[in-house]
Amino acid sequence: MTEFDLIRRFFTRATPGAVVGVGDDAALLHMSPGMELAVSTDMLVSGTHFFADADPFMLGHKTLAVNLSDMAAMGAQPRWATLSIALPEASEAWLEKFSAGFFALAQQYGVELVGGDTTRGPLNLCVTIMGELPQGAGLLRSGAKVGDEVWVSGTLGDAALALAHLQQHISLSEAELAACAPALHQPQPRVELGLALRGIANSAIDISDGLLADLGHILDASHAGAEIDIARLPTSPVMRAHMEQQLGKQCVLSGGDAYELCFTSPAMRHADILNIGARLELPLTRIGKIVAGQGCVVRDANGVSLDTGDGGYDHFR
Ligand code: ADP
Ligand code: MG
16 A cells, blocks of 8 residues: 555545645635634644554544644634644554544534645654634633633543543543543544634633643633632542542543633623533533632632642643
8 A cells, every 4th residue: 555545545535615625735725705714733642642552443533523622612613624644554454443533523523634644653643623713703712801700511530530540540440431431532522612602702722731721821811810619610420439539639620631611701691601501412510700810729618729739731841
């Protein structure tokens, strides 16, 4: 199999939403009038973001999911993606499953793969995603206002808990692992939520490095502080069973790979947010509020503020 056979066989699908897709020197894309282009890149490196023997179907899903999550956090409608991939060898069985996982999710969100690059090397997967949104409608990190409510989607901590088990920092039963592993291996990007929050949320971010770290980015960009109640943080039954341990709290507050949205919106929008959650059948939980000042104060059930250390995952710390 040559490089071009590989691209044709595994990464070339119809792209009716592009002027020119895979196969030329560049893709040509036509933007809808009045729209802004949202562009984001996320790279997954073997040994850093996933285990070398990760299930290729789930890896294909996750490679795109983490990028869709960035579109969600901007309130953008995902449209196109490119995929740059370094492979130690051209295993047909691996490529078959990886591309199936990638395209299953791409199809679900109407994303077209319009190009990429393919080389030999240590396993490395890099997607650039492009989406559209009406001019000025982007959900920025910098828009939080004092008095805003702080919300998160879904539940927090499951992915980090599954990872802690795989890294032997904690021991989960088989049933517990089965319940929280999908959050780690097949995160569901909250694209519909991001779209629904346009014109309602003042700020948004997706939780890739942990709630405290990512909410911290909103606070820094918005020159504001936040108060969060730990008892309000939405967690799964498995996560709740481990919350008394220090590691459990860390998974919820600082665990990466959640790919839920954290957003802020005016208190008068409270009912609108609950309606969006009901319509999308996605739990949306108010976890605290934006206050004047800086940094995030986390309070326990008795109102005592916790020492939360220094936040989330940082590749270079
Ligand atoms: P060039 O040599 O001009 O950079 P390439 O040989 O790298 O072109 O790629 C040929 C075509 O295949 C291009 O359209 C490129 O975007 C596309 N392509 C390469 N690798 C991938 C991939 N992994 N997924 C999707 N498209 C790809
Ligand atoms: Mg190239």
